[in-house]
Amino acid sequence: MEIKSRLLTQLDRDITKARDPAKASCLKAHRAIVLARHGALGPAREQLTALHQQAFHHPHPSLSAWLLLAEGLMVYYTDFGSGAQDKIQQALDLACEYGLVEVQGQAAAWLSQLAYVQHDLDAALRLARQALAVAEPQHHVARSRAHMTVGLAWHYAGQPKQATAWYQQARAHALFAGDDGSISALIYNMAVMRTAQLRWQALSTFARMEPEQLLGADSVQHYDRAVGARVMSELTPLMQAQLLALQSEFSRAQALYAAHLPQALSHGLARWDSALRSDWAWCLVQCGDKDAALQQALLAEQGLAPTASVDQDLDDRAATHTRLSQVFSALGDGEKLSLHREQAESTWTAFAKEQVRWQAVLEASGLQPDLPRVAQALSV
Numbered sequence: 001m002e003i004k005s006r007l008l009t010q011l012d013r014d015i016t017k018a019r020d021p022a023k024a025s026c027l028k029a030h031r032a033i034v035l036a037r038h039g040a041l042g043p044a045r046e047q048l049t050a051l052h053q054q055a056f057h058h059p060h061p062s063l064s065a066w067l068l069l070a071e072g073l074m075v076y077y078t079d080f081g082s083g084a085q086d087k088i089q090q091a092l093d094l095a096c097e098y099g100l101v102e103v104q105g106q107a108a109a110w111l112s113q114l115a116y117v118q119h120d121l122d123a124a125l126r127l128a129r130q131a132l133a134v135a136e137p138q139h140h141v142a143r144s145r146a147h148m149t150v151g152l153a154w155h156y157a158g159q160p161k162q163a164t165a166w167y168q169q170a171r172a173h174a175l176f177a178g179d180d181g182s183i184s185a186l187i188y189n190m191a192v193m194r195t196a197q198l199r200w201q202a203l204s205t206f207a208r209m210e211p212e213q214l215l216g217a218d219s220v221q222h223y224d225r226a227v228g229a230r231v232m233s234e235l236t237p238l239m240q241a242q243l244l245a246l247q248s249e250f251s252r253a254q255a256l257y258a259a260h261l262p263q264a265l266s267h268g269l270a271r272w273d274s275a276l277r278s279d280w281a282w283c284l285v286q287c288g289d290k291d292a293a294l295q296q297a298l299l300a301e302q303g304l305a306p307t308a309s310v311d312q313d314l315d316d317r318a319a320t321h322t323r324l325s326q327v328f329s330a331l332g333d334g335e336k337l338s339l340h341r342e343q344a345e346s347t348w349t350a351f352a353k354e355q356v357r358w359q360a361v362l363e364a365s366g367l368q369p370d371l372p373r374v375a376q377a378l379s380v
Contacts, residue, residue: 003038006178022060029066036077037181065094065103105135105142113149125365140177144170155193157358169369202246203322204348254283274303275316278323285330297327318347
């Protein structure tokens with residue numbers, strides 16, 4: 001698939017015009033990062049291998065910092081592995097030591113996002129603040145990523161209106177940079193949060209959802225095809241499956257799970273294993289395949305066990321218990337029905353308390369998004 005990235009095109013121009021070999025090498029490392037973020041891991045690796053050879057013969061702290069950042073993101077986009085954080089932290093440390101503000105801004109922004117994923121809100125906000133403080137006016141990539149992360153934190157706290165202002169500025173910065181990869185990531189993450197909110201409403205209160213919400217998942221796929229991104233190729237269908245299940249389109253949902261869930265789990269997404277398998281089990285029950293439903297339900301239960309190595313988010317765990325209570329009810333297992341129903345209620349309560357805590361921390365942080373006129377000025 002051809003990559004149609006305006007940022008990539010601009011980097012190619014800048015590399016051609018660069019007179020300083022060290023500057024050109026750093027731009028090439030940045031280019032490799034853009035390739036990786038679009039899912040072109042092979043070409044990105046070729047570029048980085050050549051740069052590592054160059055760095056071995058002609059070491060330079062700026063190139064070393066860019067390479068550490070690039071290697072961290074290669075790990076992240078290969079299997080979402082934990083090794084990404086170590087590499088990016090090394091990039092940040094080296095950038096701080098030598099005053100490399102562009103790498104520092106991007107590394108801090110990425111570490112902020114990783115901290116958010118781990119639900120370390122204090123670290124996520126501290127790193128987002130660092131990224132926004134150090135990033136220069138033209139460093140839109142870092143500012144976009146930091147804005148998106150804070151927006152996601154507000155959304156997780158149950159405050160979508162506050163999240164919107166951060167999302168808007170994340171999009172503005174990405175547009176100014178021509179960073180189609182960041183726009184794709186923003187569209188995807190916003191759709192994920194909307195899906196999670198709808199799931200919470202449907203499974204904890206049995207509220208009815210609006211059919212047009214499926215467009216959120218569809219729009220990610222359409223945009224990714226337009227810009228040549230492949231990173232979300234397995235994730236987006238699974239988001240669509242969750243939305244279809246909430247709309248009682250069980251046959252279509254279970255077909256998506258069957259086609260995409262096994263491969264997605266092999267790519268380092270085990271933290272969503274139980275939530276997705278329990279949803280798949282519910283779809284299978286509704287399609288009349290009780291044996292397959294029981295198989296997926298038992299696998300989902302394994303991920304909830306205290307000995308499980310993967311730590312689920314509270315809302316994912318609560319949704320898993322709710323779905324399993326529905327599945328075991330349909331399968332006639334009253335003991336497991338009662339167990340999962342009780343666990344679902346207590347976990348949804350814990351999630352609501354966590355949302356309140358996150359909102360309080362976000363409000364106390366004092367962080368504010370860039371104003372629209374400021375973002376416009378940054379493009380000059």
